[in-house]
């Protein structure tokens with residue numbers, strides 16, 4: 001079978017893979033958690049490292065033949081330490097959710113208490129939603145954002161912590177447009193003798209580039225995904241002080257996972273290397289500038305931007321004030337039909353279901369990767385507003401679709 005390429009061995013999968021490449025080139029990826037990894041990252045992921053069992057950690061593996069796996073993992077760790085300034089790094093979690101599982105397993109017992117942000121206010125399933133293992137194993141209560149301002153209600157969080165007495169407070173969110181005050185949350189955690197996990201899954205790249213306050217060295221644990229604002233391929237990461245290093249490492253393996261996905265660890269190493277280059281700071285700054293341009297243009301067009309703007313890579317829109325009869329799903333489908341791919345999202349004070357919520361979430365990491373600046377992003381915001389106002393109007397959809405084609409042709413992602 002070696003020597004035969006994918007299209008010969010498995011034409012059905014080869015076709016789907018090629019179609020996905022075309023889809024990414026031909027549409028605007030505005031799901032805030034998505035990005036486009038470089039060819040180099042994907043090349044590292046598609047290697048013989050996928051064959052290798054490397055249970056354990058560099059220099060102390062359960063299997064022979066791990067010298068190259070060691071090199072790859074050591075480089076990934078070294079680069080992550082340099083990027084985020086962490087004492088200890090574990091690059092083995094298969095995803096951001098697995099990273100959170102690793103931390104919980106390292107320091108919590110079943111039945112311990114977690115205080116985290118409500119999912120409909122921007123939290124994440126792995127912070128203790130009943131559908132996730134964390135919600136089933138731990139006792140979870142949730143804090144909220146202030147529905148008026150859209151900002152985390154830090155005072156209510158402190159009062160809630162006082163009353164609930166959690167073992168772990170989780171910060172870091174999936175649909176929160178504002179800078180998080182990690183220091184303030186750590187102080188709340190310290191006051192009630194709780195540990196604090198700052199889950200920076202969405203903002204890993206912004207934190208690495210210094211365009212968002214860093215929780216590293218502040219929060220007890222920092223977890224993240226490696227495929228969102230940092231373009232290091234799909235995976236997860238945990239950072240902590242040396243005092244928790246052994247507990248975290250044994251919670252990830254053998255606690256929660258088997259052999260590491262060494263091909264993905266290689267992808268992480270390459271993506272981290274790219275993020276250490278000076279251009280990455282410019283990229284991260286542009287991601288935020290682009291999101292601000294979109295928020296601004298949405299407001300010009302009369303849309304209600306949650307919290308009145310953004311400090312990050314994403315903009316959350318509450319459709320209820322401007323378009324009370326239009327749901328997030330209606331807009332999501334209409335936009336998808338014209339090549340703009342974003343997601344319907346719950347908003348603070350949600351009155352609809354999470355399957356058909358009242359908002360949309362728009363992110364700029366992938367648009368910025370393909371070279372969009374503020375002027376292109378303002379135009380995209382206008383196109384989105386056109387569709388929000390007339391999601392069933394064929395003429396509008398036709399016009400927007402043509403313009404999306406021109407923009408994607410002018411800014412290709414992959415050869």
Ligand SMILES: *Cc1c(COP(=O)(O)O)cnc(C)c1O
Nearest residue numbers: 095096097124172173174201225
């Ligand atoms: C995306 C995300 C994760 C992890 O997601 P994975 O798909 O498991 O990588 C964890 N926490 C937050 C806040 C997220 O947004």
